[in-house]
Amino acid sequence: MISIEEHDQLEIPSALPLLPVRDLVVFPFVIVPLFVGRESSVAAVEHALGSQRMVMLTAQREVQVDEPGCDDLYRVGTVGMVMRMRRLSDGRLKVLVQGLVRARVDSFSSTRPYMLGNLTSIFDLPLKQMSVQTEALMRSVQERLQNYNELSRTLGPDALVVLQGMKDPGRLADLVASNLPLSVPSAQEVLETPDPVKRLRLVADHLNRELELISTKANIEVRAREKMDKAQKDYFLREQLKQIQSELGEGAESDEHAEIAERIRESDMPSEARQEAEKQLARLTRMHPESSEAGTIRTYLDWLLDLRWRHATEDRMNLKEVKKVLDEDHMGLDEAKDRVLEFLGVRKLNPKNRGPILLLVGPPGVGKTSLGRSIARAMNRKFVRISLGGVRDEAEIRGHRRTYVGALPGRIIQGMKSAKAVNPVFMLDEIDKVGRDFRGDPTSALLEVLDPEQNNSFADHYLNLPYDLSRVMFITTANRVDTIPGPLLDRMEEIRLPGYALEEKLEIATRFLLPRQLERCGLKEGQLEISPEALRQVIDRHTQEAGLRQLERAIAQVCRKTARQVAEGDEHPRIVTPEDLRDYLGPPVRLPLDQISEDTVGVVNGLAWTPTGGDIIQVEAVVMDGRGQLILTGQLGEVMKESAHAALSFARSRSAALELQEDFFSTHDVHIHVPAGAIPKDGPSAGLTMAVALISRLSGIPVRRDVAMTGEISLSGRLLPVGGLREKLLAALRAGLHRVVIPVQNREDVDSVPAEVLKQLEIIQGAEIDAVLNKVLVKRYGSD
Secondary structure, three states, X not given: OOOHHHHHHOOXXXXXXXXXXXXXXXXXXXXXXXXXXXXXXXXXXHHHHOOOOEEEEXXXXXXXXXXXXXXXXXXXEEEEEEEEEEEOOOOOEEEEEEEEEEEEEEEEEEOOOXXXXXXXXXXXXXXXXXXXXXXHHHHHHHHHHHHXXXXXXXOOHHHHHHHHOOOOHHHHHHHHXXXXXXXXXXXXXXXXXXXXXXXXXXXXXXXXXXXXXHHHHHHHHHHHHHHHHHHHHXXXXXXXXXXXXXXXXXXXXXXXXXXXXXXXXXXXXXXXXXXXXXXXXXXXXXXXXXXXXXXXXXXXXXXXXXXXXXXXOOOOOXXXXXXXXXXXXXXXXXXXXXXXXHHHHHHHHOOXXXXXXXXXXXXXXXXXXXHHHHHHHHHOOOEEEEEOOOOOOOHHHHOOOOOOOOOOOOHHHHHHHHHOOOOOEEEEEOHHHOOOEOOEOHXXXXXXXXXXXXXXXXXXXXXXXXXXXXXXXXXEEEOOOOOOOHHHHOOOEEEEOOOOXXXXXXXXXXXXXXXXXXXXXXXOOOOEEEXXXXXXXXXXXXXXXXXXXXHHHHHHHHHXXXXXXXXXXXXXXXXXXXXXXXXHHOOOOOOOOOOOOOOEOOEEEEEEEEOOEEEEEEEEEEEEEOOOOEEXXXXXXXXXXXXHHXXXXXXXXXXXXXXXXXXHHHHEXXXXXXXXXXXXXXXXXXXXXXXXXXXXHHHOOOEOOXXXXXXXXXOOOEEEOOOOHHHHHXXXXXXXXXXXXXXXXXXXXXXXXXXXXXXOOEEEEEOEHHHHHHHHEOOOOOOO
8 A cells, every 4th residue: 555655755656557447536645445357358458567567547438338538538537556366266357456545637649558648637726725614514424424323334433533633634535535436426426526625425325325424324224123013013913913802702813714613523533532623723823823833723724634534335235236346347367255254244244344465466457456445446435546666755645744844644644635535445466566665664663553552543744633543444466575564464364366368358359348449449240350269369479468457458459450440431340360360460579489399308398377377487508518517598586596406406316317427526517507697587486497407418318398387396306386377378278289297295285276277288297206207207317
């Protein structure tokens, strides 16, 4: 900073580069920071830094002018000293400038690369003597400046001390003007006044005006605050008045509150819920109607009042009528139908019996969801369905607490609200696909819902009241049970819904699927007929599933193509035969199993179970020179790999019967392959298939090509039972294999297979591998 002594000794050049300033007037002895971005201005600053560090600071007449010319600038400005400069990352300069002396631009020497002006310095008129009026004016300005600073807080304590000790009226005027929010024309008028006393009077006028403005603003804010305080006071007084009137029995509730109170009186909620509703209503009447908490309480009361707490629909107790309705909607599924009839029979004798928890397990498309809807219709109950597939948040079941913004009850309570009864048939679909993450475990919340001993007082976080679910008939569905947690699975009665046999699919397609698709496509009776042979080929060649979804899609495709032809004017009746299916459905998507053309060594047909039904797998075994390794391919799971090792150990134990050399297995590698390597496979039921393929390869005896088999094996050669037998037998029949080998311990499972399927199959039951080998190999192994 330049002192007064240094200032008086400075020599101001007659020509200096001009630095135009937007929306600001710089006064002498004032230090201001400036941001310089225009090319001409940057060039002017750089020139000043390379010489005397001085520039001429002049204010622009119009702020919006980007490239000001000579006529766009005031001619009177301030010569400034560039004290410090810093270049910013965006190319601009940040400079700190101290005003030195007033000057007038008489002419311009050049305008590029920056404006260069010829200057004449302007000095204050000499003050003959400090008169009493001038001293009084200075004190007045200093006092009013202190008052102004008390209201605006724009000056620091150090700056205020400097201004209070100022003895020069001209310098006082300049410093005060630089700290007032003056417009550019007003500040320029102050700058262009050379008489220090006149300049101080002019600044005093501006200071008085600013002081009046800021005082008025402060008064307005005070009055606004007083009005706000008065509004709050009036609100509290009104609330007190309401309480007084309530105590005296003189006040009347608002229409909305009166309506809610009436609904509470007429509702069927239990006493605990009624007390909570009345408590929340009392809180609501004391709140401002526009407050956010009032809206939360209104929503909570609506949920309490919309729920049915005791109202139940009347069950249809005529068991014959119920059985008739179930048979109309679904063919087969006898086990599930019998369980519903048993429940109604118990309910008829004991009305207080709690609802069962049924778990329908089966492949996709066998009718699990539609069976639940049919059960509700048969029992004359409301039907509610929610899908649990992909649910990972426990709050989906139990709801959110009301402290959260936008809180709602869980999906159980939401379903009960939509049912408008306490005894609906409530279907929880895809319960085997519930997930878990950092938000909790939904299956743990379902433990209370699906436990008959606990769900009479189910606690939803949002309601925070016990709700009785004991009269609900819960039905859950799943494709597999191994993904359901054990404690949850233990609370449900598992009912297996197996896949359909070909004859069952044919009858269902004729009775249900085809008429439904004809109606949906707008086809009239007689316009389309699909022959039984064509339907059989659609089932056998164009679909591959345990359920009926693909079959219905194929039938719908035939109906749509026919509907288009009818809409185009071709209305003659159509009978679709097997030869026509390629025109409607394209080539078959499932060709017959690549049947082994002849009895082959080391190739065996196996039976497998998948979540979509039964399937055929072919197991191949080869033996080659090597170092005694077992090679397994086909993307096999750990259990299936263990079965392969067990099969190899069994084969080694029969080395004598196979007439193998002692070092045979140490000098040969065994390779077992299961085709369709892109599909993961696992399970113990392929053990028998692998053992037979290996014995066939080692003995050189072919395996009968028309045989399929399934069974787990032990090292001693025993056959152990397997699951999914019905689906496996249906898969064998679909593949055209009519001889099937199963463990003898699965003989009771054969009873669940439809009689028309058993008529087409020869079931071979075995307890030991050796006995089975003699039935599936073309001759006895170990003999000539």
